[in-house]
Amino acid sequence: MDERVAVVVGGTGDLGRLITARFGQAGYDVAVVYRSAADKARALQQQLVAGGRRCLTLQADISRPEEAERCVAAVLAEFGRIDVLVHAHGWLSQLELFHQCPVTTLQQTIAVELLGVMYCCRAVLPQMIARRAGRIVTLASDSGKVGSSAEAASAAARGGVIALSKSLARENARHGITVNVVCPGPIATDSLQRNTAADPLTAKLTEGMIRATPLRRLAQPDEVVDLVMYLATGGAGFITGQAISVSGGLTMC
Numbered sequence: 001m002d003e004r005v006a007v008v009v010g011g012t013g014d015l016g017r018l019i020t021a022r023f024g025q026a027g028y029d030v031a032v033v034y035r036s037a038a039d040k041a042r043a044l045q046q047q048l049v050a051g052g053r054r055c056l057t058l059q060a061d062i063s064r065p066e067e068a069e070r071c072v073a074a075v076l077a078e079f080g081r082i083d084v085l086v087h088a089h090g091w092l093s094q095l096e097l098f099h100q101c102p103v104t105t106l107q108q109t110i111a112v113e114l115l116g117v118m119y120c121c122r123a124v125l126p127q128m129i130a131r132r133a134g135r136i137v138t139l140a141s142d143s144g145k146v147g148s149s150a151e152a153a154s155a156a157a158r159g160g161v162i163a164l165s166k167s168l169a170r171e172n173a174r175h176g177i178t179v180n181v182v183c184p185g186p187i188a189t190d191s192l193q194r195n196t197a198a199d200p201l202t203a204k205l206t207e208g209m210i211r212a213t214p215l216r217r218l219a220q221p222d223e224v225v226d227l228v229m230y231l232a233t234g235g236a237g238f239i240t241g242q243a244i245s246v247s248g249g250l251t252m253c
């Protein structure tokens with residue numbers, strides 16, 4: 001059987017680490033793209049290699065198009081193919097009312113969360129088109145469907161990711177490529193727990209979201225990762241152009 005290859009952008013994040021490990025367990029070689037967490041990238045590499053897989057770690061700022069292109073070129077040089085591209089990166093900024101948000105925060109958020117996805121997709125698509133196969137899955141957020149107080153720029157970026165993914169799904173269906181978005185509500189990750197402890201506004205918004213969630217709790221990370229893996233590797237070949245919520249019914253659209 002051919003070796004299959006997945007690229008996980010933001011592979012060192014709370015969800016990215018789980019996704020990377022799952023790809024290893026599913027028999028994929030994995031390229032982990034990260035911004036600064038070299039120690040986490042190394043630990044993931046050791047974990048995958050111990051499980052018999054190959055793992056390439058790539059430090060990059062994917063808000064810069066040339067860095068996204070460099071990463072894809074490095075993966076192709078090392079592994080020869082890319083079957084799956086998962087975006088699990090995000091720009092973690094403080095929650096702020098839009099009119100108080102510094103312009104640099106607006107620019108960084110759009111650069112990482114929207115343009116970063118565009119640059120990676122643009123870099124990876126030519127070889128997927130040539131191979132007439134590929135799956136692209138992007139972690140966005142329910143905020144991209146329904147908006148969110150105190151994170152307007154991120155919601156705008158996520159709305160853009162959803163529209164981008166639907167457009168790419170339409171353009172590339174004839175090449176056998178699927179493009180989907182996973183939209184979590186709040187997830188009980190280590191970072192969210194740290195942020196709710198450190199920031200009263202985050203804690204208040206999180207409590208409010210739990211109250212507003214029909215299933216009355218946060219998502220567990222594995223519940224989100226399960227859907228990512230289904231869309232990326234499972235029997236989801238007839239699903240494309242979808243933005244699927246994993247949010248306990250918080251949004252039903």
Ligand SMILES: NC(=O)c1ccc[n+]([C@@H]2O[C@H](COP(=O)([O-])OP(=O)(O)OC[C@H]3O[C@@H](n4cnc5c(N)ncnc54)[C@H](OP(=O)(O)O)[C@@H]3O)[C@@H](O)[C@H]2O)c1
Nearest residue numbers: 010012013014015034035036037061062089090139186187
């Ligand atoms: N956690 C939640 O409750 C929640 C809810 C809804 C949606 N989401 C979305 O789901 C995704 C994953 O969430 P998470 O909690 O796992 O995020 P996270 O822990 O903050 O991880 C973010 C990842 O993105 C990488 N990254 C950030 N900027 C980058 C850049 N410019 N270039 C390359 N890599 C970059 C980080 O690298 P370093 O580790 O090196 O910094 C890290 O690997 C994000 O898009 C997030 O917004 C999360």
